[in-house]
Structure formats: structure tokens, C-alpha cells
Amino acid sequence: MHASDESRAEPPPSSSDDAAGPPGTLTLVATPIGNLGDLSPRAAAVLAAADAVLAEDTRVTRKLAQRYGLAPRLVSLRDHNEETMTGRVLAQLAAGERIALVSDAGMPLIADPGYRLVRAAIAAGHRVTCVPGPSAATTALVLSGLPPAPFLFLGFPPPKAAARQARFAELAALERAGLSATLVLYEAPHRLAETLHDLAHTLGEDRPAAVARELTKRFEEVVRGPLGALAARYAGAEVLGEIVVVVGPAEGRAEVSEEELDGRLRAALAEGLSVRDAAERVAAETGAARRAVYARALALKGSGRG
Ligand code: SAM
Secondary structure, three states, X not given: OOHHHHOOOOOOOOOHHHOOOOOOEEEEEOEOOOOHHHOOHHHHXXXXXXXXXEEOOHHHHHHHHHHOOOOOOEXXXXXXXXXXXXXXXXXXXXXXXXXXXXOOOEOOOOOOOOHHHHHHHHHOOOEEEEEOOOOHHHHHHHHOOOXXXXXXXXXXXXXXXXXXXXXXHHHHHHXXXXXXXXXXXXXXXXXXXHHHHHHHHHHOOOOEEEEEEOOOOOOOEEEEEEHHHHHHHHOOOOXXXXXXXXXXXXXXXXXXXXXXXHHHHHHHHHOOOXXXXXXXXXXXXXXXXXXXXXXXXXXHHHOOOO
16 A cells, blocks of 8 residues: 555545535635636535535635536635634534535635634534645746745735835845745735835845736736846736736845845844844844944944934
8 A cells, every 4th residue: 555545534535425524524625716617526526515615705606606507505704704704614513514615716715714714623623624726826836937845925915015015125034044935925916016116126136036917817927037027017017817926036145235234223222232132133134244233233323323
């Protein structure tokens, strides 16, 4: 017997009736990210057999179900009602119902609701399983031509410019401290240009990247190039459709700018840290040489600008 066969918990269901698992099972079901043909036969069988299907926008899921001749009992589960729905779903699972969870597209929980429910179901001892399938993040990653591992999925960056730039600055600091991973981000089409601009500004114009648009759909497109070129291409352009941005890994530690070093030192000194402690912390955060950071911290403190 093959090692993976031994570790398999149980054989796959043999009929559509038991597709939704034994009583009290919560099944996370991946759905297509654009091409309705991408629903797997097992996903369809679970939707058909489940006592209830939790869905974000029930109209979206109904349309998908109809395409497969299914009429599941759909119940809305969204970010704003997940907390209250969780108690109700736990009671249904305890009563032996077989519940499926889908999102509007792709893998539930991936930039979509469901995490709180899954965590609660696990804590309550219910069986939780998954019918895996498409996700825009992994589809874009494998099409990007950038290293597939390690990768860091960031979801949507903050929509407001200041918060987004702060998030990217944190990433840049992590990279200076040694993080080297392909980055995967979701973005709305009307924010693509500013996000690419901020990424290029923070992580470097030369970083290889890709913009994946309308994956699995008629107008699927993957544009690859350095961040600076992509930012220029999409600046002021009207972009339509759904988008994933993929950025190749940082190579080695990037130099930290004087401006950023000073900013970090000022913040540390303003917190009341000694020159030595502030320099230690900023050197660790940025990977910059400790002696140089210490000298700069002393100068800032001495000039009264710390
Ligand atoms: N759960 C989904 C998944 O597994 O990919 C993601 C849901 S999230 C609310 C929606 C975002 O995913 C879109 O704004 C876009 O960034 C990305 N996305 C979804 N479908 C896509 C597609 N067909 N092509 C490109 N990006 C897509």
C-alpha cells in the first residue's frame, strides 16, 4: 500500500447521497472563478446532497446550481452575519445536518467569509472537510512565471492610500530582514494603477511581477514585467474585470533609504527608547549596519530632531 493511501481517513463517497459526508459534516466547496464549467463533479454532488448550502450571494450560487440542474437549499452567510450564523450552523451540525459552504467564486475563506465558522466547527468537534478547486490566487501564481514557493498570500491591500503604503512599507522591512517570497495580492480594477505604483515605489521598479486578469474567462490575460513598467502601463488606463497581482521574491536584502531610517529612529526615540535601544531595534528591523544606525540615532538625538 502506498503511504498516502494509509493516511487517507476514509474512502471517497460512492454515491451522490453520501457525497455530503456523514451526518454533522461541514464541507467547504470550491466553485468556479469565472468559467462555470470548472465546478468539479464531486462539488456538484455535495451541493446536491447537502441539507443546506451556505452561500454569500444566493443569486450567484443559484445560477451556478441551475447550470448543473441542482436546486440546493441556499442560506446566506456573509461577513456581517457570520458571527450570528455560526451559532445556528453549529446547532444544525449537532442535529446531524450536512452543511456545505461556498463563496461567490473560488475557495471559501480565501478573501471570503467562513473562517470564523470553520474555527468554531473544529472547536466543537464537528467533521470539517473540503472539496478543493479553483482559486484566483493559485491560478495567477502558476501562470505568473514567478517562483511558486514560497509564496505569501496577502489578500486585498487596504483601499486607502496611507494604510496601503504603510502595509507595503512593512513588507519592505520584512524583506530587508530576510523575507524572500513571491507575493500574491487581490485588487479591484479601479485601484490597480495606484497599487502598482505603490508597490513599485516601495519594493522597487525592477521587481518582476505579473498582472493576471479575468482568469478562466473569455478575456483572460496575464501581463508580465517589472513593477515599474506595469505601473506605467496601467497608470490612467481604464481596467476592467477581476485582478490578481503577483510580485516575484526580493533578492537579498535591499538597502534601506536614509529617509526611512530616520523615520524609524525618530519614532523609536519618541517612544522614549535610549539611543542604544532605538539603534538596536531599527538595525534589526531594517538589516542596516548597527554602527551606522547608532551614529545616525546619536546625531538625531543631538540635533534635537529625535
Ligand atoms: N475566494 C476567491 C478565490 O479563491 O480566489 C476570491 C474571492 S475575492 C472576494 C475576489 C477577488 O479574487 C477579485 O477581486 C480578484 O482580485 C480575485 N479574482 C476572483 N476571480 C478572479 C478571476 N477570474 N481572475 C482574476 N482575479 C480573480
